[in-house]
Every structure is written in C-alpha cells, then in structure tokens.
Amino acid sequence: MQLIIDSANLDEIRELVDYYPIDGVTTNPSIIVKEKKNFLQLLEEIREVIGCKRELFVQTLADHAEEIVKEAKYIRENILDKLVIKVPVTKEGIKAIKALSEAGVRTMATTIYTPLQGYIAAKAGAAYITPYVNRIEKLEGNAVNVVKEIVQIIEKHHFNSKVLAASFNNVQQVHDVCLVGAHGVTIPPDILRLCFSHRATEANVKVFIEDWQKEYGEKSIVDTNKIKI
Secondary structure (H helix, E strand, O other), X not given: OEEEEEOOOHHHHHHHHHHOOOOEEEOOHHHHHHOOOOHHHHHHHHHHHHOOOOEEEXXXXXXXXXXXXXXXXXXXXHOOOOEEEEEEOOHXXXXXXXXXXXXXXXXXXXXXXXXXXXXXXXXXXXXXXXXXXXXXXXXXXXXXXXXXXXXXXXXXXXXXXXXXXXXXXXXXXXXXXXXXXXXXXXXXXXXXXXXXXXXXXXXXXXXXXXXXXXHHOOOOHHXXXXXXX
C-alpha cells in the first residue's frame, strides 16, 4: 500500500521523506500556488528532494482534451523520472486520459466522487483512481463505500489501476479507507504526522529512558556499555 505526501512545501517534504517510508508526492494547482514560486522550478526542487525513484504527481490546468495533452507533454519534457499526470474526470479529462494512456503516459484520474466515475477512468487507462474522501463526506456521501466499490470494480474486472484515496480531514478517514482495500493514500503532512502520533508512546519512551538513566547514569546503551558494574 502506497503512502504519498500531499504537499508542495519543500521543508515538509524533506522532513517526511527523511523520516518515513514515503512513496511519492502529489501536487495540485492550489497547493502549488501557496508556495509562491516558479512552477517548474518548484517541481524540479521537489524532484531533487524525493529522488528519482519516488513518484511525483503533477496536475494539468487546461479544460479541453487537446490542451490537457499538450500540458502533460510540456510537464514531461521538463520534469524527468517517475512522473504521473493528474487529470480531473471531466468529459474532456477522460478523453485526455485515453489519449495519454495510448501514448504510454501514466495518469491519475482525480476529483472522483462516485464508483462509476472510477470505473470510466480505469477503463480509459488511468494508472491511479483518486476518490476525494472528505469532500464526498461533506456532500453527505459514504466516502468509505465509494473507495470500497471502486476497489471491487477494479479487481473484479482486472483493470490495471490503483485506488489512491485523497482529501482527508482526520486520521479516522485514513484508517477507514485502509481497511476497505485502498491501494494507497495521499495525505497532507499534518494528518500524516497524526497517523503515528500517540501520547502513550511518548510517555512509554520517557519512562524507559528515565529507568535506564537512574540505574546507569547514561541515556545511550553505547555509553552504558563502557561502565563496569
């Protein structure tokens, strides 16, 4: 199961990649503009931070298929290595996904709200299907069930696609989509940190260190080994 960072902030990406088993980074126009940098320069810097083996997801902005394909080619010419082009699942977007898939370009079908949108995108050739979990719930939909049913459609009909769930507002949403078989999640840094943070863990570690230090006077096992008992 893939773990992706949903951010374009270089400091946050650098920290999370350094510490955790991150598989890639997703961006979108709204995330990009927050950084107030040249578009390609920022993408190049993200690529430098994450290396050539992790996937980088970049979204097109055009709303007509031919222009989407043109933008995708432009991005690919400038950003190398494992690149995935994000395309919203409008009518024009599906047409573009078909064309890009036929040209061997990996795509992510984004802004997914229903299982049938996921089905059409998978059949069009999208490598990733991305349901918007929190946004579905805001519309009073059952986001977890949408993720589950898209997974079932992909597996039942043997589509070469993965469900990469996105748009999370809390840890429980991440937990729920993991349980129903999502192939991956893309999570903003603040939610990602909460996924493995627990006050009991920190308290346990503190007690272990205090007990050891009371006996040996050192925090490090290496330093303790030098002491003759």
